[in-house]
Amino acid sequence: MWLFGLLVLLIKIAAILAVVFGTAAYLILLERKLLGRLQIRLGPNRVGFGGILQPIADGMKVLLKEDLIPADADRTIFKFAPAVVASGALLILAVIPLGRPLTVRGYEIPLIITDLNVGLLYVFALSSMSVYGMALGAWASNSKYSLIGGIRGAAQMISYELSLGLSLVPVALMAGSLNLTEIVEAQANYPFILAQPVAFLIFLISAMAEAKRLPFDLPEAENELIGGFHTEYSGMRFALFFVGEYVNMVVIGALVAVFFLGGWHGPWLPGPVWLFLKAMIVPVFMIWTRATLPRLRYDQLMQFGWKILLPVALLNILITGGILVWING
Amino acid sequence: MPLLTIDNMDIEVPRGTKVIDAAEQLGIMIPRFCYHKALGPAVGACRLCAVKFMEGPVKGIQMSCMVEAADGMKVSTTDPEAVDFRRHVIEWLMMNHPHDCPVCDEGGHCLLQDETVSSAHSLRRFPGLKRTYRNQDIGPFLRHEMNRCIHCYRCVRYYQEITGYRDLGAMQLASRVYFGRFEEGPLESPFSGNLIELCPTGVFTDKPSRFRARRWDLQRAETLCIHCSMGCNIIANVRYREVIRIEPRYNSEINGYFICDRGRYGFSYVNHESRPRMAQVDGQNLTTAEALRKTAARISDVAQGEGPSAIAALLSPRSSLETLASLSHLAKSRKWKTVSGIFDPGRRSRIRSAVQHLHSDTAISMQDLKNRDFILVLGADPLNDAPMLVLALRQAWRSGAKIAVMDPRPIFLTFDFDHLPATPGEMRACMGAILDSAFEGEKVADEKGAAFLDSLESSSGNEGAHAEMPHRIDAIAEALKKSQRPAIVCGTDMAAEGTGTLAADTVRFLRSRNQEAALLYLMNYPNAFGQTLLEDSDTLTFEACLEEIEEGRIKALLIAEADPFFHYPDRPRLEKALEKLDLLALFDYLPSGTAEKADHFLPTSTLFESSGSYVNHEGRIQRFHPVYEGGTPMLQINDGDHPPRVYDTDGVPGGDPRPADRLIAELGQVLSGDGEVFSDDPWKNLTADIAPFFKYRHLDAPPENVRILPDESSVFEGNREPQSDGDAEAEGLQIIYTEWIFGTEELAAFSKTLRPAEKEPFVCLHSDDAAPLGIGQNDPVRIDFGGDCVLESRAKLFDRMARGVLVIPRHYRLDWKISGRFGGRARIERLRETPGSPSPLEREEQ
Amino acid sequence: MADDKSVEAKVKTEEEKGRLRSGLKEGIEAVKGLYDSYAVTAKHLFRKPITEQYPEDKRKLPARSRARIILTRDPEGQERCVACYLCSGVCPVSCISMQSAEREDGRRYAQWFRINFSRCIFCGLCEEACPTLAIQLTSDFEICRRDLLELVYEKEDLLTDHGGKNETYDFYRHAGVSVKGDKGEHIGERPPVNVKTNLP
């Protein structure tokens, strides 16, 4: 019996990983195509029909590139940092509920890898993991650009982690649980975005900052830091950073779907498909943003995080709490 | 000394200075076309040098080249009115100027172009037609493109006033003035090349380098002319490893702004197609290093077999001081013999005595000559021995000097001079007559001076020549007596033994009478002075060397940059003697007769490819610098097609030749083996070995422009031996070999560019000598040297030359090297031309 | 005194109000700005991309575009270049070299003429300097080669059989040197001065 359970778990993990990696890969292509169109260009269209094989070509290229490690780098940390980034994002997927449990031949198979009852805390814990990978990689590169990028990333992460966490408190309050499945269940009637638009906005903005996407890509800042924390990386290690970023986007999309868009809930289509569709909304929006907004200045970034997002998130908790107390008596 | 202000800067200049020169001293170059310092008084023809005089004796817009600087003048060169005036001058000059800069060789260093650009004239406002002229073919050196003329008159002023030739002039009037010859034909002046630099536009451009390059693409460097002993300063221009043009370089002591056409166009031996560029040992091409090793081995063999005295090194007066120093140091350190490279023993001893007699108090430079009021040219033909001398003499004559020439040859100069056609043997007596007539009855305070006069009188047994010309001698004597600053220019080419001493004694005598007498010797070879300093008392004459070779006492001969076959008059003997040698090693750059015969040939670089120094005939050390690094001219390696697309990484094609001094130093190093050190710094060797150079020991390199002469000396040599013209009883005429401006000089003989200017060689004799022999003007003649030695040529008859002499040019196209002697007598007879058979000259050409 | 205080307080509140108002205004402007920029990019999404699919559709480039250099001929079909060295002199990267020479009829021409296109930066200064309109840049930019030596063009490779941008100009009809026609026969010339007569 436990063998069967293990098998099911492995299948679930494999399926989720396959979907997420595939999505991440094609998200890259989507980003390039979409960016192209948003900038009235065509985007990649040479490999395969309409550029459909581009991710494969890129992957091959990156695999075949020489893996350069700077002479004065801290080799162990340098080698292992990209894995931290990618795995941090992947681990969050463990607690994302994909749909109602399936019942196959009388066995109930939950469509989630592990249904933690403190799922929300787990998500917070892991989302701040990825900054370690980045900061370690930056430090290990032993390069000025990388170091500056790493420091910027750490500072940015600390600032926005706060508002990120606080923005979800009202959600937890409303759902009355820290368990992600229950939060989704709580949205059976209406998605929380309708009740918590402010929390949604704060979460979205903070998540973008955490994902180091424009307009918050100061740690990379190609034109000043030449790639920032990954300046010295090349080959597959660079690709890990890169893929990590896109997995991160997918994860954020999934979280937004879970917390604000009603998770797997939706008519006609099966739950996981709804979740997938909803999870794609945020990445697309991030790409759109990238095509629209310029990078913030460092002081603007800090000011926005501490002076606007944080107070508003606190205010939001207060108001939500008040209203809940008032309604529930 | 007037003090004036130009552009708010004060300057004090000598009286008589023109404002344009005063400005130049301040570093302000007022634009000019017609004004040139070398051309004497300004003429104000171009109106370009307009400046505004704000205060002072003259006011308003004036030509700065016409106004003398005066006290209190305030001049502005940048006043808008002056600038505007100059702009208009340019604009009206450009009204008629053709639109051909792209095909004009002057473009890129054209004064008119520069001034047009700097006056910002870029658009033609004048809608009318342009004036045109027809060009003339003015000879092999210059192109004429009269449309480009801006009528500055520099050319005629130079040509007629400075060189004294009259075949180029200004014709017509008003806006139709034409500068050219009346009839088309080559320019007669052998100084015509200077028109190229003088003409501020492209009317006169250089023909040999026509359409070859722009100034900005040329490799240029300061170097020297080595086509005579004058040592004129030049700049050589190289394009793609080919020397294409020589330009004069200003030197206030020697050549001023100009050079002669021999110096200007005699350069192309450097580019000679068959110039040997590979080392050869017994007919096999080798690398230089290998050849040097083999040479050293051969020398060691000879030294072991026959002792070091079986080896001789020949010091050539064509080599640089450095090469000579290396060779003589090598010879000394290994106890070899040295041989003089001045092949004519008479000439050698005359040059030796000249070097001994030249002291810093009496020696003068060529430019000094211009300020002399009496110049006696003794046994020299200025135009043919040292061409630039003519310009100096003419300048002296223009400022009132009396010029007399005592020489047996027919002399042509472009000014009035008294010619005393004395034979070499008569010169001493002739001089005696002059001094006699000048200072007769005057008591000579100095005892030695009196003795000197006596010695002259006693020698005047030979009354022949000057007996005919007493009035001329009196006139000369008169001028000499009145002169404050007389000078004697003495040749060393054909005069008799002791003439050099005679000149020096005369100068000393004149100085004892408080006349500022000065002395200049001509030596023909570029480094005759330096070579003579490097000879020592054991140095053999070439004659003696030949004898030793014939007797088998010399087995190896090393020659650096000399060609006995070009100079030695007995070719059969020379050939036989050289064959007896175990080793004939030649270091040279000419495809000479000796190069063909040499067992070991090592290619050396020319003066354009190396650096070093020469000592000119006034004892002045001058340095030359490499213009390029050598190699076969690009146009020669690819048949004129585009250069190779891929370059050899191991050096320039034909880049084997190395400076002779380096090669010899390396030979010395190879020879010295272990333990010994051979110093390869020629200058150090020189200052260590040769007395006159001791005082420069503290220097790392030869001093530039310094005269290496002993200080004052006032001892009379008192050479009392009567001179003679050889065996007067012998039959025939006395042979005098002479230099010609084109065709007799060794380097120029290998220069294609000079070819068209060379005249067909001919021999000269007095019409009185010719008449009894039935020889008419231009008749073909046969000269019989005795034995089987016969020379055929054409005769030119002159009245204004010495009797009893036969003047033969050492022309490379005249086969005089069978005569066997450097002088002596020969019979001459008319050659009867059989109709149909080719004339001797035609035969020779074939 | 109390009055003063209340006035002060009033002023303060006024100030605060003002700040609040301007803050609000800023906020609204920011939102509007965000909206505008997202709108612009969104609109772009539906526009036709301006990308040109290069090897498939090749646009005809304007005549003055600067790429591969040619040497043109004059209306009579003669090489225009007179090897004046102006182009090689002006070329900022010194990629032109040539050797001028004189043809039998006195015409100045380039014995060889070489442009190293691997060095050329297609600045067009050579064309601007050329007094005979011989050297011209064309719009043909597709001259990449793997071997640099193939980018060294000789005169044969550069010469064309047409006049390029100007079919009519003929330098020798203006220059006044006797290559085409005698003195006085070129454009804008008077007949040559006869130096042997005094008649006007």
Ligand code: SF4
């Ligand atoms: S003379 Fe000077 S301005 Fe006249 S064509 Fe020649 S380069 Fe041009």
Ligand code: SF4
């Ligand atoms: S030919 Fe030259 S030097 Fe003579 S007048 Fe004309 S521009 Fe002057």
Ligand code: SF4
């Ligand atoms: S285009 Fe510019 S770089 Fe190219 S050859 Fe012409 S001048 Fe030189």
Ligand code: SF4
């Ligand atoms: S500028 Fe024109 S005429 Fe002159 S060399 Fe260049 S291409 Fe030839």
Ligand code: FES
């Ligand atoms: S330089 Fe003075 S007028 Fe010509």
